[in-house]
Amino acid sequence: APRAPAAVRKEGERPLASPAVRRRALDLGVDLRRVHGSGPAGRIEHHDLDAWAAGGGQAQAGGG
Amino acid sequence: MTKEITTKLLVIGGGPGGYVAAIRAGQLGIPTVLAEGASLGGTCLNIGCIPSKAIIHAAEEFERARHQAAGSALGIRVSDPQIDIAQTVRWKDGIVARLTGGVGTLLRKAGVQVLKGWAQIEDGKTATVQLQGGESVRVRCEHLLLATGSEPVELPSMPFGGPIWSSTDALSPDVLPKRLVVVGAGYIGLELGIAYRKLGVEVTVVEAAQRVLPSYDEELTEPVLQALQKQGVVLHLGCSVAGWDARHGVHVRNARADEFALPAERVLVAVGRRPRTAGFGLESLQLDMAGRHVAIDAHCRTSMRGVWAIGDVTGEPMLAHRAMAQGECVAEQIAGRNRRFEPMAIPAVCFTDPEVVVVGRTPGEARAAGLDCIDAAFPFAANGRAMTLESTGGFVRVVARRDNHLILGWQAVGHGVAELAAAFGQSIEMGARLEDVGHTIHAHPTMGEAVQEAALRALGQALHI
Amino acid sequence: MTKEITTKLLVIGGGPGGYVAAIRAGQLGIPTVLAEGASLGGTCLNIGCIPSKAIIHAAEEFERARHQAAGSALGIRVSDPQIDIAQTVRWKDGIVARLTGGVGTLLRKAGVQVLKGWAQIEDGKTATVQLQGGESVRVRCEHLLLATGSEPVELPSMPFGGPIWSSTDALSPDVLPKRLVVVGAGYIGLELGIAYRKLGVEVTVVEAAQRVLPSYDEELTEPVLQALQKQGVVLHLGCSVAGWDARHGVHVRNARADEFALPAERVLVAVGRRPRTAGFGLESLQLDMAGRHVAIDAHCRTSMRGVWAIGDVTGEPMLAHRAMAQGECVAEQIAGRNRRFEPMAIPAVCFTDPEVVVVGRTPGEARAAGLDCIDAAFPFAANGRAMTLESTGGFVRVVARRDNHLILGWQAVGHGVAELAAAFGQSIEMGARLEDVGHTIHAHPTMGEAVQEAALRALGQALHI
Ligand SMILES: Cc1cc2nc3c(=O)[nH]c(=O)nc-3n(C[C@H](O)[C@H](O)[C@H](O)COP(=O)(O)OP(=O)(O)OC[C@H]3O[C@@H](n4cnc5c(N)ncnc54)[C@H](O)[C@@H]3O)c2cc1C
C-alpha cells in the first residue's frame, strides 16, 4: 500500500498523539515526528502507528 | 379573535429541549416561534433539575450544621441550628426566576418569538396557541417540533393533592412534615427523600424492587444504601403501596402479602414520569409511538414528514442534557445541516448522598452485549483529597475492552462525583483507552486522581492501592 | 558499625516523587531501597498538599457556620459558632497519619526496603544512611535517584522560629493569632491566608508584585482578588518587608519607600520554595545545575550516568503530581523501558476561594509562542448548578488554535473547579479540538457544563449566554 506522506510539522512542533499512542510509539521504538497523522488536526491515531510499524520499521531505523 | 402567523419552525414546549432548539434555530437565522403554556425552562428549571438541586444544597448545609451542633471531628461547634423552610423555598424560587428570566432573554436575543400559552395541534403544519390573555394565535409552520416533556405518574390509589405530593409539591413544601413516606426509590424519590431526611424529617421509603436505585447495578448503589441506613432513612424494599388514609397513613403490602400502615403527614409519590402526549391534539397526527412515547429515528424525526420530537416526550433517558442535545441537533438539520443524534454516551447523575454517575456501559451491560471487557475500581478511601473533605465513601470504576483497552464506561459513587462526569463523557466520546487516562497527569490532591488510578488499576499498574 | 547493602536502585527522599518511583520500581521487580530522613510522604503528605487542604476544608466549614450565624439566604440559622483549633489540628494529623502509614504499606507490598534516616552521598553509586537508631547503612546501587524535594525560603530579616511561621508552622498552629501577616501572595500564602481569615483571624497580605498570584494572568486572578476583598483580607501590594519586632510587628516598605508597621502576633513567610540540594553530599557529584536546581533531561537523567533526579529538587513546576509522574517514568526506564517525561500539560491548582486551575497554555502564553489562537470564557453566573451551590463567581476559559481548533489550554476560577482539572488534562493530552468538547453531552446540572459552553462559545455557538 502506498505510504502516507511524512507529517508536515513546523520546526519544534510536537507531534499530536494521545498518551496511549505516545506510549506505544516508545515501546515500539518509533519516532512520532516521522509518522503521518490522519486524525483531526493531524493527530496520529493508533492505525497510523500500526501502518508505520508494519511498513516502515526499516526506514525508520535506517533514517535515524 | 384568532391571529394567524406563519413561521418556518414552531416549537411546542419551552423546556430544555424546546428552548435550546429555538435558541439554536434563531442563531442560525431560522424564523422560529416557541409556544410554552406554563413557564419557560420547563420541568428542568421550574420543578425539576434546578429546584431539586437547590433544595438538596440547602438540606446538606442544614445537616452539616446539625452535625456540628452534635460535635464534629473538625473541632467546630454551633448551637441551635434551625431552618426557616419558607425562606429556603424563597431562595430556591429566586434562582428559578433568575434562570427562567435568563432563558427569556436568550430567546429574545436569538430572535425567537415566544407565545405564552398552550398549543393545540391541528395538523402537522398548524397549531393554535391559546394565549394567557385570552386571545389565540394560529401558527402555520414548515417544521413542527414536539418538546412537550413529561409529567409525574400518579398512583390510582393515591392521586396527587393535599398530603399526597408529587415532586413538584416536594420542591415547594408548605411545611416540613414530621414524617414523610416516599413511594419509589428511583433517583427522584431518593434525591428528595435524602434531602428531607437532612432537613430533620423522619423519612421512610417504600420501593417495589428489592434494591434502591434499581436501574443501577448493586455494587454502585451499595454506598448509597449504606448512607441511607446511616442517615436513618427507613427502607421497605420489595413492598407495594395500596392506599392512604389520614388516620393510619400509607398502606403497604410486603412480598408475603402482609399489610401494614406507615403513618405520615405527607407522602411523596415518585414512581416515574410519563411522556406528555395527551390533551393537545397530538393523537390527530397519528404518529408512530414506541410504547407511551413518540417514536423517533436517529435524526429525531417522527413518522410524519416535517414533524420532529425531542426530550422526555421521546422516552428514556429522560434527562435535560439529552433534550438539549437533541434540540441542537434538530435546529441544525432544519438549517440544512447533516446531523444525527448519536452520542457515544449520555451521562446520568443521581444527586443522592453520595452522588452516583454513570456514563457509557457498566460491566454488566458490556458483558451482556457480548464484549470481552475488564473493569477496575479505585476507592475514595485511598484518595487524599477525599479524606480532607471527610468524604471517603465510594469509588470510581472503569470498563474497557480487553483487547484494545478502549474505554466503554465509567461509573462513580461518592461525594461530588457529578463533576467527574465531564471527564468521563469526554474520554468516551474521544475514544480514549485506559492508557490515555492512566498516563495523563491528574492534579494532586483531587478526587479526580481516582479516575487515573482506576484506569491504571485496570492495567495492573495502580500506584496507591 | 556500618552495615553494607547492595541494591539496584537507591531512592533518596520518600516524598511523592521518591515513594512513587520506589513503588513502581518494586512492582517491576527492581531491588529498591528508599531512604527517608523525616517522614514517608515527604512535604506533600506531612506539611504540604494534604494538611493544607485539610485546614482549608475546616476553615471553610467554620466560615459557613459563621455565615449562618449571621443569617444565610437559605434560611438556616445557628448560634455561637466556635472552633477548637487544637482539635482541628488533631483531625488533620489523623489524616496525615493514615496517608503516611498507607505509603509505608504500599512500599512494603511492593517489596521496597525502607531505611528511616538521612542519606549522605559518597559518590554516584554509594550513600550512607544514618538510621534513626544510631547505626548506619552503606548502600551501593546501580542507579541513584535524587528525590530530596524542596524547603521553604527564609527571609534573612525574619528567620523562621517563634512568631515567624513557615507554612509548616501554619499547618500546626499553637494558637489562632488575633492578627496574621502573610508575606507572599503566591498560592501557598493565599491558600493559608484565606483559611486563617475564615477561621476568624485578621489577615494582612504583603506582596512585592502589583497583583495577587502574580504568576497567573490578571483576568484569572480577578475573582480571587474580589473574594479577598469581600472576605476582608487586607492587601499591601507592591510592598516589601524589612523586618519584624515584637512591639510594632512587620516593617513594610511601599513603592515610594515609605515605611510602616503591621502589628501581628504571627507572621507567615511564604515567599517561595528552594530545591533541597545542600547538606547531604550532593555537591560531591558535581552535577550540572540549572540555577538552584538539579538539571535533568527529558528522561529525568542528571549529567552523571546512573544518577536520576525528580520532583522539586529539579525545579519548577514544584507540584506533587509532576514529581509522581517523573517517579513512574524513572522506575520504568530502570526496568528497561523506553520512556520520556513529556506531558502535554501539567495542571496547576490553587485551592484558594475561589479555586484556580490552569492546564496548558493561557491566551497570553499561546500568543507569546507565536500561535494564532482564539479564546473564550463562560461565566458561572450563567450556570444553574453554580447558582444552586451559591457559587456563581468565576468562569471557565479555553484557548485553541484558530486554524484547526486544537485545544491548547484551559483555565478556570470558581468554587470547586479543581475537579474540572481531570477533564482539562485529558482533553489536552488526547489532542481534543473545540468541537470534541462542544459536541460532547455534559451532564445537567453540573459546573462542567461551563466547560462545554466555553468550547461552544469559542466556536461562536454558545447556547446559554
Ligand atoms: C424532580 C426532578 C428532578 C430532575 N433532575 C434532573 C437532573 O438532575 N438532571 C437531568 O438531566 N434531568 C433531571 N430531571 C429531568 C428533566 O427535568 C427532564 O428530562 C427535562 O426537563 C426534559 O426536558 P423537555 O424539554 O423534554 O421537557 P420539559 O422540561 O418537561 O418541558 C416541556 C415543556 O413543554 C410545555 N408544554 C407541554 N405541552 C405543551 C403545549 N401543548 N403547549 C405549550 N406548552 C406545552 C410544558 O409546560 C413544559 O414547560 C428531573 C426531573 C424532575 C421532575
Ligand SMILES: Cc1cc2nc3c(=O)[nH]c(=O)nc-3n(C[C@H](O)[C@H](O)[C@H](O)COP(=O)(O)OP(=O)(O)OC[C@H]3O[C@@H](n4cnc5c(N)ncnc54)[C@H](O)[C@@H]3O)c2cc1C
Ligand atoms: C503548604 C504547601 C502546600 C502545597 N500544596 C500543593 C498542592 O496542593 N498540590 C501540589 O501538587 N503540590 C503542592 N505542594 C508542593 C508539593 O508538596 C511538592 O511539590 C511535592 O511534595 C514535591 O515532592 P518531592 O517528592 O519532590 O519532594 P518532597 O515532598 O519535598 O519530599 C522530599 C523528601 O526527601 C526527604 N529527604 C531530603 N533529603 C534527604 C536525605 N538526604 N536523606 C533522606 N531523606 C531526605 C525529605 O525529608 C522529604 O521527605 C505544596 C507544598 C506546600 C509546602
